[in-house]
Amino acid sequence: MDDGEDALVAAIARVLSGPGDAVRIGIGDDAAVVEPVSGELVLAADLFVEGVHFDAAISPPREIGYRAVAVNVSDLAAMAASPRYGLVSLALRPPVEAGWVVELFGGMREAADEYGLTLVGGDLSRAQETILSLALAGEVAPGAAISRSGARLGDRLVVTGSLGGSAGGLALARAARAAPAAGEAWARELAEAYRRPAARVGEARVLASAGATSMMDLSDGLARDLPRLCRASTVGARVRLASIPVAPALWAAEIPLGIDPLRLAIAGGDDYELLATLPVGAVDGARRELRARYGVSLAEIGDIIDEVEGIIAIDADGVTAPLERGGWDHFDG
């Protein structure tokens, strides 16, 4: 970016947080100097590549920025940690439109404010495609982080909220490019699920307090993410398909969008709900607490079994098939 970079940095700095109590030296220096976190330091990075993670033809820049921050905050939430500081690196393809960039940062600022995150610096460059690279620092009480690797035989498998809504929203956005978007309630719900995913920061702390033995966020869909949790914990899992919390709006969208609700709930990504394992007796208490404090549901979708049994799906009739290799396909219609 060279000389243009200084002017763009100045424009961006106006959108972002200035120095405050926690920020000793902010944007515009070689590095940011901030108040240290209390407890342990939690670090996570996320890349958002044009054409891979977002489509600038479908999504306005404010939405792209908002989603990126929420998605990266979700990584910290998955450890039961809270966000504190963020660095934003942005590679821009020419021609650089300052208005687009300022809107992008505006969306990031909106999500950052929502999650108590302060954006303190970053880098800019030109590139052949637009790439947003975020890195966050957060905090968690010593020893309180929940990894993917602690699931134990007999633990219950739980999921917050509902699944598939974001994938439904993306399908809707793509369909809407050909036909006008439906004004129906289900369409608004799906669009919102895609545009504004919620990072479950407080919800994760409730699950941690309830004794969660492992936790992760569902970024790539249950069918991809559950095997990762199982590998990290050296266990297998049994999922009851009828218990999967399919986003209600997907049933209304089934015919107009030509989508398969259960498939989107299992294989669609970008929901950012929490997948966790809880000891047998801990589910009901966690569910009550989540509902009371956040109005968020908790579905018990299965349990942890021995590694040698693999990762299996059970349909309403008790028929089983491997989930990992798309076993749920057998149950489609």
Place this chain on the structure above:
Amino acid sequence: MDDGEDALVAAIARVLSGPGDAVRIGIGDDAAVVEPVSGELVLAADLFVEGVHFDAAISPPREIGYRAVAVNVSDLAAMAASPRYGLVSLALRPPVEAGWVVELFGGMREAADEYGLTLVGGDLSRAQETILSLALAGEVAPGAAISRSGARLGDRLVVTGSLGGSAGGLALARAARAAPAAGEAWARELAEAYRRPAARVGEARVLASAGATSMMDLSDGLARDLPRLCRASTVGARVRLASIPVAPALWAAEIPLGIDPLRLAIAGGDDYELLATLPVGAVDGARRELRARYGVSLAEIGDIIDEVEGIIAIDADGVTAPLERGGWDHFDG
């Protein structure tokens, strides 16, 4: 990267640091959990875009990785901070060569070990070009960080080491694609300056202890970076061209490479030496300390003047011209 990502993450994890005393939860989870830093937290990010910041046709991946880490560590050094943890995000253009990626991480690991930095996580994606995005967390004693904004009227302007060597090394590498590289000592020196820039971590602490009022690293060359320091401090500067520490090997390279040593020292980037301001009486002591502890020289290249006087260059005959607008060009031969 989807499914291939898990395999690549496993390959990369073998090159990187495993969990240790400071790393409670490392690579492969949603986020890394580490021991907090002591003092204040210092955060910096850097982008390295193929075709902008590196040329994969000239540089092997190990060198690209090494340089990227050293360059980002230099941002922390410029605040008088020490590096602790790093996150690495990597967008790769297809076809992804696992060997190239492992070598890239090998180079990053080498530099990380040298600077006491632990790489704890990151992200991977595919893209149209290869982009490396680093984010580092470091530490500095409370109140001890040196920003760009504290330079005061009458302060001496100092530079560590020598300038222009890295730009000379790049010119040499480009020339060597047409003709075989020279085996001369000057050629080895320039190549080394480009391939393995040194982040001045310890040197910055010496300058801070000596009372540095402002500091930054020279990443884009004196002609671009000095104006940034002056803007941040609301001052002007007067640079004596004869005092600029031109990398000695550039004089030997002048004819064979057809380069202008003074021009490269002023306008060539990527040296990562420190530019700082010191109170009048502090230069000699800082110079002795830097030489004794690190074998690094300190050149006094000018002083801080009033903002209205601008940023000016003075040649050996006392003739002045604005440095900011390429004023040194008048003095070229």
